[in-house]
Amino acid sequence: MNTLLSIKTRNNVLLTMAQLLEKERAAIISINKKDLEAYKGDDISMFDRLKVDNSKVDEMIAAAKHLASQEDPVGVERFRFKHDNGMQVYNKTASFGTILIIYESRPDVTVEAAGITFKSGNKILLKGGKESLNSNLKIVELWHKALLQNNASTDWVEYLQFNRTETQAFLEKPTQKVDLIVPRGGERLIAFVKQHATCPVIISGRGNNFVYVDKEADLEIAIAIILNGKSKISACNAVDKVLIDENLPNKEAFINKLISKLNTAKIQVLGDAIVSKNHQLEEIASNEVWYEEFLDYKIVVGEIASNEAAITMINKYAGGHSSVIITKDSDKAKVFMENVDTGVVYHNASTRFTDGSQLGLGGELAISTDKLHQRGPIGLQHLVTNKWYVHGNGQTRS
Template sequence: MNTLLSIEKRNAVLLKMAVLLEQERQALININKLDLEGYSGDDISMYDRLKVDNSKVDEMITSVTHLASQEDPVGVERFSFNHDNGMQVYNKTASFGTVMIIYESRPDVTVEAAGIAFKSGNKILLKGGKESLRSNLKIVELWHQALKDHEASADWVEYLKFNRTETQAFLEKPSQKVDLIVPRGGERLIAFVKQHATCPVIISGRGNNFVYVHEAADIDIAIDVIMNGKSKISACNAVDKVLIDENLPNKSEFVKTLISKLKAFKIEVLGDETISKNHSVEAITSNDIWYEEFLDYKILIGEIASNQDAIAMINTYSGGHSSVIVTIDQEEAKLFMENVDTAAVYHNASTRFTDGGQLGLGGELAISTDKLHQRGPIGLQHLVTNKWYVHGHGQTR
């Protein structure tokens, strides 16, 4: 077992990682080009996540630099109690031990997610996708160099070159202790990990996020929030569904404007029975499509009778990630926000802010759609468990 590194050493390794990423910037971009050339799929969002360019390297450097500046999440006192018998009792945060991160097509995860887990005092096991193998191995090489430069064992970051069968075998019967698994990827990957893992798993579920345009909506805000929500189709915080209140004034004009703006950005617009009939867009053939996370240039617009109906609809179909109400009515916003069952709820703002960096966490390991042990973006301060420290002088019960 690796002994917990001091916070000074953990921070020094992170800062060295920033220096190495800058030094090896061009080499990493060139290696990533080979991964991009080798990618044979036609999933545009996957390709987008696989690509490493200058701005992606900048983000990696920013993330490790920022992590080094954050408070140590380990050993934070959460509760203390003086027992009648004189014992001193403390509850403090503690690292999990070993965190395994299983992910697809995202070399930035090899820096950012590993960095968060490392700063929280954990050993990291990385299992990336074959499509990003060259990029990932280059980044792991940099981790090992940063660790060695500060007399820390390279074991703190380990890359597992497993195929699917080997991964399944490892999940079911790990050859070393694993305390937590974080799958980062699509629903198939998450289902696979959940099915086979023998230790706790943080579920980063599907997006499928909804915007409800209430009858008292500010129309300009509604357009901006929807368009911005569709501005990055590969993100789990993208908007896929729009519900328009049937009592919205100038409803027809609003829908027409919205559709033309979406189409100008090459976004395919689908409609429920009412919208497709009145605005000549393609009609959906089954309600099952309301469950789908698109990750594509595609959006579905429907009409809804009321706020209560919108809440029920979202709670039935959404992925439990993010939802928005656009309204100037504070009471209606409160009703929506308290009753919609998603990790993040917005009033007059874009779902694109469901992101650890944007919500003040500095960065994130994943966005959890589970309710235990943390919901929504999981930042540095959440990637800890806890431990009881009890100090006595011979007390017995």
């Protein structure tokens, strides 16, 4: 068992990590090139997430420094109560213990997600994908250096070099205590972890996000938000579906303009039965496409009868991640935001803001589409459980 490190030590490890990332910047980028050259798959979004350049190293350094500046999330008092018999009762935040992060392709997870996990007092088990192995091992080497420089055990950060069979065996029968698992990746990875894990899992990462353009929308805002939502196709906060109110004034001209702008951005536009017929687009093969997260240069545009119909459709097909209403009607926006069942709901703003750093958390472990124990971006203050502290002087219950 690892004894909880003092907040001073945890912060110093994070600051040392930031210094080492800067010092080893060129080496990290060079080693990452080996991973990029070795990647033979055709998943463009995975390749995008795999790449580490100067700006990505800058983000890693900023994440480590910001985490070091944040308040300790452990030991925060959430509730207090004085019993009639004199006992003093407190409920305080506590670390989980050991957290396993299973992830694909993104070496920055080895810094940011691990950093959040470490700052909140947890031991970290990292299981990255084989495509980013060299990059991940280099970053874990820096974690170990940072820990040793601050007289902390390297056991706090452990990298599991498991293949799929070994990972399944570990999930089903862990060889050490695991309190929480966070899978970061595509739907197949998440399904694999859910199927085999024997401890709690935070489900994260599936997007398939919708934008609803209400009949009272500002059309310039609508186009800007849809284009921005498709500006990074590898992100889980990307837009895949657009619903346009059938009563929108100048609807056909708006759809033509939207299609033109998307095509200029090299986005393939598919339509539902009505939009494809009216605008000479390829029609979606079936309604099953509404369920799909694309992670590709592809988007579906369809017509919808009303705000209520949009809410129903989003609740049926979306991934539980993010959704947007574009409207000048604040009452209609309120109805949409209260009734759409996604972790983040937007009024006249882009889904690309669904990100821990953008929503004030400083960083994120994951974006949860579950409802327990935290929904949406999971930051430092959410990566804790709680514990009851009861102080007495001999009380017994009659």
